[in-house]
Amino acid sequence: MSPFRPEIDHMSGYRPGEQPQEGGWIKLNTNENPYPASPRVVEALTAAAQGKLNLYPDPLGTEFCLAAAATLGLDPDWILPGNGSDEVLTVLTRSFAGATDQIAYPYPSYILYETLANLQGVRHARLPLEPDWSWNFDTVGKTIEQSKLIFVPNPNSPSGNRWAFDDLLALVPPHGMLVLDEAYGDFADHPHRCELLNSTAGKQIVVTRTLSKSYSLAGIRFGFAIAHPDTIVGLRKVKDSYNCDVLALAAATAAIVDQDWMHQNTARIRQTRHRLAVQLKQRGFTVVDSQTNFVWVTHPSGQHRTIYEDLKAKKILVRHMVFEEVSWAKDHCLDGLRITVGTDAEIDCLLDALNW
């Protein structure tokens, strides 16, 4: 007999995304930033490597909190650092979702929220999005009311669109918390600045950010939550005591101080994104207007799997995604390609390789 909780046994095993270890690939499949991290990060890490690694890190990540708060115009007690925003989302789930509570999230969207609900062993419900990725509050209103915790990635993945403040406020559950996962927020034309935390519903909102994408630091695993200090105090009880190591804290602090570097790279990615979208449309693809570092594209032929495989044969990886049970999709199955915005040279290779 398996010793695992039945929920765990019923889950399918973790399948890592394609991460070829040998060189020669153009990786446009996991939304990594193609540009390197700030040179200040490398300096900070080199110094930290010479430090007292035998001692525990600061359990609260005070220096990072001070730096992040200064950038955001908040007090440091609004910040909770985490081992990637994955860990922050796990902590939020464990903090708010009790045995009889329900978690909800948009669909099609980031599939991790469903996994988190399954791991927590709680009920979960999808909030179906419209074909143009907008909300129909007549459809989702009741589920919102019944939920304790709602995860909303804004901008959304795989679509790349971003929702406006009014929509987001309508997503706050009357008796629960709304988590705005802003992993891709810095790539928007006009990034949000946690404005909703100052709204009347502000105490029911948590914003999460990551340094993986806009700060080019997927390798160091660093994310953070931004919320009212009362919420942060509670979340601290749930996280592991020393959840961020000295090196990640040093790297993250250096990265967030160097806002210019991040802004330069996100600006370059916005430019390339525009060019990529125009070119794909010229080739007959449908492209959602993206506020992220990826684009969601479909082709009238529906041959997304074939396109993915053709590209892979040429050592270019994009993400072929399939979402079942989508009422408005052909055969109730939405599929398409999510393509990360790489460097201009990488995108040129992609466009050359795309024989469509």
Add this chain to the structure above:
Amino acid sequence: MSPFRPEIDHMSGYRPGEQPQEGGWIKLNTNENPYPASPRVVEALTAAAQGKLNLYPDPLGTEFCLAAAATLGLDPDWILPGNGSDEVLTVLTRSFAGATDQIAYPYPSYILYETLANLQGVRHARLPLEPDWSWNFDTVGKTIEQSKLIFVPNPNSPSGNRWAFDDLLALVPPHGMLVLDEAYGDFADHPHRCELLNSTAGKQIVVTRTLSKSYSLAGIRFGFAIAHPDTIVGLRKVKDSYNCDVLALAAATAAIVDQDWMHQNTARIRQTRHRLAVQLKQRGFTVVDSQTNFVWVTHPSGQHRTIYEDLKAKKILVRHMVFEEVSWAKDHCLDGLRITVGTDAEIDCLLDALNW
């Protein structure tokens, strides 16, 4: 109304151990290793800092698993790397403890297991230890039978004693899993080598290790589980996908390859531990025979709080610990001092400062 689960609201807030940030302290309170990490770790980190930080790490930590497995004489699929053994213990709790299950652990012992059970929202029970830190299986047998998951630190904290294989096998719950937390295992005179994983109860046992203590790497947060591959496959579903960052993986791999460095430092600590115990006994303290990098001491006067404060006034930090509801202790309250084995020079300062 609080949005937190009631279990979280009822928990007291996290109180970080005393980690003075300014210099001049002798820190003998959190069982850090006083010796630096292997020079190979610093080299590996310096190289990794120059690497592709913009890309995600290997989600399975393959290189570390290969290195650890070679050291232990196991196959790499017996290893699960984690963000400190804290994360590994959290993953184990979430994997095995369902809503109606019970977690048990010795008492007095490491208080984290109780916190993990509270966070998971499941029943928990203490397995009371005898005054000489041995087991009375007549007393604890029924609780063991009723438990799904049992955590046992071996060697134990705060006492520092280690239990024999026969005792450990008697702790395997008939319908559940035994976790042997070997955080301090490398400091034993004759360290265990996961022998019990090959016993008939082997599939019901998970061993956890950390690089924080014997490898002098508390700052990088790295631990791992060792268990049958069927168990590891299940645990992988529960951990965050990218739970270990590229730097921690590089440091951990370099550290575990350099076994000589670790053995040198643990040997030094064993020598100092012996000297410390002898000297404390000469001063009238009762000292438990320790197999760890700390000693548990009590004084007939019972003035442990005062001793702790006297030392603190001299900038020497030790840990004053109080365990309530201990049937055999005076007023049912066991208190004493847990003193980390520092360098010889640090221990000399401690002994000079101890006016008892």
